[in-house]
Amino acid sequence: KAGVTQTPRYLIKTRGQQVTLSCSPISGHRSVSWYQQTPGQGLQFLFEYFSETQRNKGNFPGRFSGRQFSNSRSEMNVSTLELGDSALYLCASSFGTLRTDNTEAFFGQGTRLTVV
C-alpha cells in the first residue's frame, strides 16, 4: 500500500510569487491535514480537509488556502510569498477526521519550500 505522497519535494520561489503544493493520501483515506514546520515556530496546524470540505483551520493568514478533490488528493496554495513562509510543509492523511476519529495520521515526507 503506497504511503502519503507529497510533490514536489523541494521548491524555491521568489517573494511575491505563489506556490501550489500537492498531497496524495493513502488509498481509502478521506482526511488530509497540512502542517507547517519551521525551526522557530515548530509544527503548526494549517488546515484539514475531509470529503472535499475544509473542516478545521489553524491560525494562518488568508494567503494560505487549500482544497481537496473527489479522489481525496489535496493541494495547498500560498499566495504573495514572504520570506517567513520558508518551511517544511507536511501533509498527513487518515481514515477519519481529526475532530471525531483517533485513527493514526500518516505523514508524507514533506515539501521543503524556500522563499528568496
Add this chain to the structure above:
Amino acid sequence: AQTVTQSQPEMSVQEAETVTLSCTYDTSESDYYLFWYKQPPSRQMILVIRQEAYKQQNATENRFSVNFQKAAKSFSLKISDSQLGDAAMYFCAYKGGGADGLTFGKGTHLIIQP
C-alpha cells in the same frame, strides 16, 4: 487553547540504555488523545505510540512505553534498550475535540551514543 511543552531540547543516551522523554500539556478538555511522533533526518513523521485519555492503562509498543498521568497532565515516553535507529527528533502531540488539529510540542532531539 491547548499547549504542549517538551522541556528537554536534547537528550543523550548510551546504546542499550533506557531514556525517558518528558511532555506536559495544558487543556480544559476531559476527552483527548496524546501521541509521540518520531522524525528522523528523512523528515517523515512516524507515530511511535498513542494514548487515549479515557484509558487508565499506559500504552506500550515493544520497547516504547508511556507514563500517562492525567491529573498532572504529564505524558512521558520511555525507550528501553535504546538502539542507534532510535536517534531522531521526538514530538509529543495532543488532539482534542476542538478544531485545531494536532498540537505539537517543540520536540526533543534524541542522540544515541554507540
